[in-house]
Amino acid sequence: MRTRHRGLLASVAISATLTACGQAQANPQTLLTRAKSLLDGTTSAHFTLTSSGAGGSGIVLLGGSGDILRPDSFNGTLTVSLSGFTTTVPAVSINGTFYVRNPLSDHFESADPAQYGFADPGKLMDRQNGLSSLLLKCQNPSAGSDDRLNGELLHEVSCSLPGQDVKALLTDAAPDRPVAATAGIAADSGQLRRVVLTGPFYSSSTSSTFTLVVVNYGENVTVTPPPAGS
Numbered sequence: 001m002r003t004r005h006r007g008l009l010a011s012v013a014i015s016a017t018l019t020a021c022g023q024a025q026a027n028p029q030t031l032l033t034r035a036k037s038l039l040d041g042t043t044s045a046h047f048t049l050t051s052s053g054a055g056g057s058g059i060v061l062l063g064g065s066g067d068i069l070r071p072d073s074f075n076g077t078l079t080v081s082l083s084g085f086t087t088t089v090p091a092v093s094i095n096g097t098f099y100v101r102n103p104l105s106d107h108f109e110s111a112d113p114a115q116y117g118f119a120d121p122g123k124l125m126d127r128q129n130g131l132s133s134l135l136l137k138c139q140n141p142s143a144g145s146d147d148r149l150n151g152e153l154l155h156e157v158s159c160s161l162p163g164q165d166v167k168a169l170l171t172d173a174a175p176d177r178p179v180a181a182t183a184g185i186a187a188d189s190g191q192l193r194r195v196v197l198t199g200p201f202y203s204s205s206t207s208s209t210f211t212l213v214v215v216n217y218g219e220n221v222t223v224t225p226p227p228a229g230s
Helices: 002-021 028-041 131-135 163-169
Strands: 044-052 059-069 073-082 085-094 097-101 108-110 139-143 147-149 152-161 179-186 192-203 206-215
Touching: 028 131, 028 139, 028 152, 028 179, 028 192, 059 085, 131 163, 131 192, 152 163, 152 192, 163 192
Parallel strands: none
Antiparallel strands: 044 059, 044 206, 059 073, 073 085, 085 097, 097 108, 139 152, 147 152, 152 179, 179 192, 192 206
16 A cells, blocks of 8 residues: 555656646657658748858848748848948849849849858748758757747757758858757647757858748748849
């Protein structure tokens, strides 16, 4: 009887602990695999990109926001540093062509997104080489502490990413070195909500951080090329 009583007390204690702390977090690899599947299955999403420690010569990407539409479209703005001045420029990508409004002429013109420290933002939802592809390239994923973003509970998974794969999506001055990554995955929906990347993006000797937040899966989005001469 005494042994059974102790066992009952232990069970109650464990149950109380789980109730206080929330459900036990799923296996990190399972979280990443499901998050990729959900992102690959949606037609569109909205993203916001911010940075810290970004700097360098020429045009430097500091952040951006916009809508991404499968298979290869984007409409939004990029915040860049140009010759020491920070400016926000509208940008559109559709059918493999990237357009940006030149801040000097105030007209849209086709451009190479690499000049802005970014691969084509229209490719962010590409299943093979876009954002979701990084999730399954995480090396040694491990569960981190839960966090919240705008009140939403996130399970966090930390890992290391090959610099070459990050360069294909964003930029990387030293692609032979790994990039530290933390993926925040919504506890309720399993959706990828936030990715934090820290690495030598603009200088092989200095690390900077990019934070990408993804929301509004499946929202109604339309992207059209900018009118000629606009």
